[in-house]
Amino acid sequence: MIKKWVSKIRGERMIKTALAVFFTVLICRFFELPPAFAVIAAVVTLEPTAADSVQKGLQRFPATLIGTALSLGSLFVFGQSAVAFTLAAVLTIYICYKLRLEAGILVATLTAVLMIPVAEAPYLIEFIQRAGTTLIGISVSTIVNLTILPPHFSRMVAEKNDVLFSQAGRLLLEKMAEIVETGESKNYTRKRFSDMQRQLNASIELISHQKKEWKYHRYSDRDMMFFTYQKEQLYALERIIYHTHSLFMLKDDHFNLFPEKQEVVNQAAHSIANVLERKSRSITEAHYQVIEQLDYTFRQVQLDWPETNESAYHHHFSGEVIILYVLLSIHDVLEELENIHAQYEEDTSGF
Structure with a gap:
């Protein structure tokens, strides 16, 4: 799914780049202008969104004029020497920074350097x-x-959400297996968690892209509802990943603190993973029963902790408390997700 998503983006960008280059050369030929620098500008300035193209284009054009002027000035004074190339590049970068034309530095510097010869x-x-x-x-x-x-960034986010929810459920099960069964942390689960965080950040960036894109394209009420639904799911997923991160902060010697509560923790982790696998995020009565038992265990551990904590250094939260709290916190997010889905179904039922 992820490879398909990445390939789709690359394919569309290649098509846009080819069309931009083709039409740029045609226009330059029509006006009998050399097309090389126009093609460079067209390729470099093609952005993921139309909004970025417009906004950064407003910086790139004046930046390019600065680079062109500095290039010709350096050429006039020093000829085609190393000093001319150096001054043209360095002064272009410096002045663009000073004028806050950062988006135009690359194309301006390329123009300044390539013009000299x-x-x-x-x-x-x-x-x-x-x-x-x-x-x-x-x-x-x-x-x-x-x-x-x-x-259509909303569709990309929707596809990514389905993948990430499944991954979050599987990762939770793997981490709980480490805690309950092996008693030590594994590098591969940490790597999977880092990969999930990167994918989450990429999806959040897509949300930002979609907001920008709608400034220049029409959209329907249904499109907006779908976007809002996926955004709310993504932010709920962000909280799930945030809570899961607490499990990776536990030291290995915290893993063996609750052997008598393994069954409760295992059942809760599996039940949460099952809910995350469902697109509707629907919660069954059996799941609520498991969570009720988990909540009872959590309260008992809190009551017992001051009496059992005999270490010289007092910890306010035991490993047991943290693990049970994480599972209960993820359950709270699942309830929100169920409500989000139900509200979306109700809002779109008339379409």
Whole structure:
């Protein structure tokens, strides 16, 4: 699923890049302008969203003018020397930073450096040509991004959510097995947790992309409901991963604190994982019974902890308390998820 999602993004970006380059060259040929710098601008300025293309394009055009002017000035004073290349690059970067044109630094610096070996007098004509071709490249890539294959980030988030919920359930079971059975932490579970965090952050970024994209594309009420539903699920998933992270903060010597409570913990972990596997996130009566037993165990452990804690250094939370608290906290999120799904079904029933 993840490979399919990544391949889809790459494929659409390749198509957009090909179209941007093709139309950029056609326009440059029509006006009898050299297309090389226009193509560079078109390729470099193609962004994941139309909003980014527009916003960053407003920075890239003036930045490119600065780079072009500095390149021609360095060439006029020092000729095609190492000093000219160095000054053109360094001054372009410095001035763009000072003017807060960070999004345009790359294309401006490329233009400044590449112009030195090809620019010819009169320099004013060269400046006008480079400004024109850069504007063509940026404009074409922006128009392509606005009109061709607009991305549907909400669908990507939905696909990722299904994968991440399943992964969260499996990871919880694996971590609880480490705690209850082996008594030590494994590197591969830590690696899986890190991978899940990276995927979660990528999905949150897609949410941001979708918000930006809707500034330039029409959307229906159903689209907005679907987006809101997936966003709420994603933020609930973020809390589940946050709670799971507490299990990875436990030291290995905390793992053997509750042998008599293994069955309760195992049942709760499996029941939570089963709920996470369901798209409706529906909670059965059997699950509530397991959680009721877990809650009773949690309260008993809290009452017993001050009496059993005989260590010289007083810990406010035992390993048992933390593990039981994590499972109960994840259950609370599951109840929210069930309500989120029920509300979405109710809101979309009339469509």
